Amino acid sequence: MTKIKASFIAAIDRHSSLTDISDSLDRLEKHTIGHHLWPASAAKPDVKFSIAHHSDCIFLKYYVTESTLRAVCLQPNDPVYQDSCVEFFISFEGDEGYYNLEFNCIGTCLMGYGADRHNRQLLPADVITRIKHLAVIQSASPSSASVLFSWQLTLMIPTEVFSSISSLQGASAKANFYKCGDELPEPHFLAWSEIEAPAPDFHLPEFFGQLDFE
Numbered sequence: 001m002t003k004i005k006a007s008f009i010a011a012i013d014r015h016s017s018l019t020d021i022s023d024s025l026d027r028l029e030k031h032t033i034g035h036h037l038w039p040a041s042a043a044k045p046d047v048k049f050s051i052a053h054h055s056d057c058i059f060l061k062y063y064v065t066e067s068t069l070r071a072v073c074l075q076p077n078d079p080v081y082q083d084s085c086v087e088f089f090i091s092f093e094g095d096e097g098y099y100n101l102e103f104n105c106i107g108t109c110l111m112g113y114g115a116d117r118h119n120r121q122l123l124p125a126d127v128i129t130r131i132k133h134l135a136v137i138q139s140a141s142p143s144s145a146s147v148l149f150s151w152q153l154t155l156m157i158p159t160e161v162f163s164s165i166s167s168l169q170g171a172s173a174k175a176n177f178y179k180c181g182d183e184l185p186e187p188h189f190l191a192w193s194e195i196e197a198p199a200p201d202f203h204l205p206e207f208f209g210q211l212d213f214e
Helices: 018-026
Strands: 003-008 035-037 046-054 057-066 085-092 098-104 109-114 132-139 149-158 172-180 189-191 209-213
Touching (some): 018 046, 098 149
Parallel strands (some): 003 046, 003 209
Antiparallel strands (some): 035 189, 085 172, 098 109
């Protein structure tokens, strides 16, 4: 099973600036979202993430380079998976269901909870907006033979958006990290922990990896 540890960082907390959180995550190990699933196209963005926590929040930062950028969704629970999108699915130890947190490149979030991909409950906007984000988007030099977009998304996810846990100290979870873009010219589906399924489906918790909070 794929395993990862989220480091405890005492120097930052939920009240820290997103810039300070972003800088702290830059100094941590970066993990690759490298399993290219259901390859309907040759597109394979370069995607990494770093993760840490305080007792009452998760710090997560994605680093993405891809050839196309789409950011149409602007409101909570809009279908951000159609845009240039990164995702974080997590099930805490003892929880019967899992959360799906999906973000486009400008930080718009869709968040749901349930036991599988069916009958999921979307969380209300006033819960989702407690998640703070910092998005940075850059394009390659005009002299490049092909334009590439490089973007980073820093997230501060407080524990109150989850109903199943209040403190992350020593907590364990199952999780997966994804990159997709259903409405991009070349749709793609990338995962951190590999999925074995005949068709695109991120909602398969049996393929989640292990996530431990130090």
